[in-house]
Amino acid sequence: MLKFALKRFLGAWPTLLIMIAIAFFMIRVAPGGPFDSERKLPPEIEARMLQAYHLDEPLYQQFGRYLAGLLKGDFGPSFQYKEYSVSELVMAGFPVSLRLGGLAMLLALVVGVSAGTIAALRQNTRTDYAVMAVSMTGISIPNFVMAPLLILFFAVFLGWLPAGGLGDGSAANLVLPVISLALPQIAYISRLTRGSMIEVLHSNFIRTARAKGLPERLVILRHAIKPALLPVVSYLGPATAAIITGSVVIEQIFGVPGLGRFFVQGALNRDYTLVLGVVIFYGVLIIVFNFFVDMIYALLDPRVKY
């Protein structure tokens, strides 16, 4: 196990380097630049700006300069938000996205696994169809429709919850965005849980556990749930990385200053450093979470060996 962890730790660095390199050159090859605007800049001013950001140097030199900066923990200045560095922007947005996304994932995990297990235990009955139909609404009705509907009902019609913004950061402000973020995840997790739980319930070791008279509750909790969670865990790695780095749709609808908007805005504005910054940030999360996922496989299923 320790050897495996060490190998993965060493393997992470070249992965990260290739990630950065591909992203860096891909962004540069795409047409358009950070200072393109409706009104053309006078050529001498544009030249000065390119020079100030070292964009006039050959690409490989810029790449070297960027990597050297990274080693010192410097992600460069943002081209769009000129007063801020990329690190400042990311560090301002991340805590917000982490809180919303983390809570949403926790909620989705609890609700999704329970719903999936209940549905699997009552396979092909009315309960099963009802539970699955409800959980499917999370992806059948897109986020950008569901969120306004929730606002309309709970904030405007009932007046129970604030319609948007973080306000003073109290729990009431988080409820609607967290639910909107969690709904699609509930659909994924419950469907995956149901499918694999049904499969596990047909295995020999479950039949044995039942045959020796173990109460059904213990059969599920002690024997069935662990292997049944395997596909959920596979899904959870990348999904968690995605959800805690924010969702541009939810942030826009609820007026939350998270990280998600930088992914889209950065790309549309050709804010090279900002895009690279969020890509690297997200990439590190992917690498870390997928490492944990692989460790969890071995914990959930003793057959898994590396």
Added chain:
Amino acid sequence: MAAVNPVSSSAVEGRSLWVDARRRLMRNRAAVVASVILISMTLAVIVGPWLVPFDYDFTDWSNIAVPPDLASGHLFGTDSLGRDLLMRTLYGGRISLLVGLVATLVSLLIGIAYGAIAGYVGGRVDHLMMRIVDILYAMPFMFFVILLMVLFGRNIVLIFVAIGAINWLDMARIVRGQTLSLKRKEFIEAAEALGTPTLAIIRRHIVPNLLGVVVVYVTLTIPQVILVESFLSFLGLGVQEPMTSWGALVNDGAQEMESAPWLLIFPAVFLAATLFCFNFIGDGLRDALDPKDR
């Protein structure tokens, strides 16, 4: 066909995975009903546009933004440009169903092959293959789409490829996770002991036992793909006006949900109904393909 093959006719008919699965699927009532609805929906989307008297980009100046109405002939009403919503919903369905099927198929084929090989072969190969997946996960998706568009021009096939190309990553990781656990099972050991070649083991023993989870994930990929398409259209990278898709219609409808709710309701109902059907067919298929459940 005329000459009877003595071998196949005299041998006991083996029940292949697929024949068996089809028979069991036909016994699942929810799946059959869902299939019927889905097939009718597909037919409606293909044939329907010939039956509606308005073109999808035709502006009816005397009926701008009218609610559903029999008298004017706009059964689903019209949008703010006076275009018939029924016709647009049918046309949008063509795009959305096609995107859903093609992109899902792409992600399915690549994802299963990649994940099963990485998981089964294991070791250094697995490590390398999964690090490549990690790298692809972190790629800025929008730049990828923009680049494809620059290189090949704007066309619908490209959207399929782009969406399929990102969606196989999840599939590959899930398939690999299942394979890691599967490959230690007794029947795989038995196959290995018999000297079955690696690819044959993957094809005959690993993949059929993965299909349950895969089918469930496919039913989750289809809605995702349809919505990614609408996101791309929204950014101006997907289908372009006056052409449309269900995702794009729902997106437009959501902007006016209070003043003209029918613009949201009709396309949303079509989209949701389709996804529910896929869901129940998926569950039926999962049951039918489960090799343990006989």
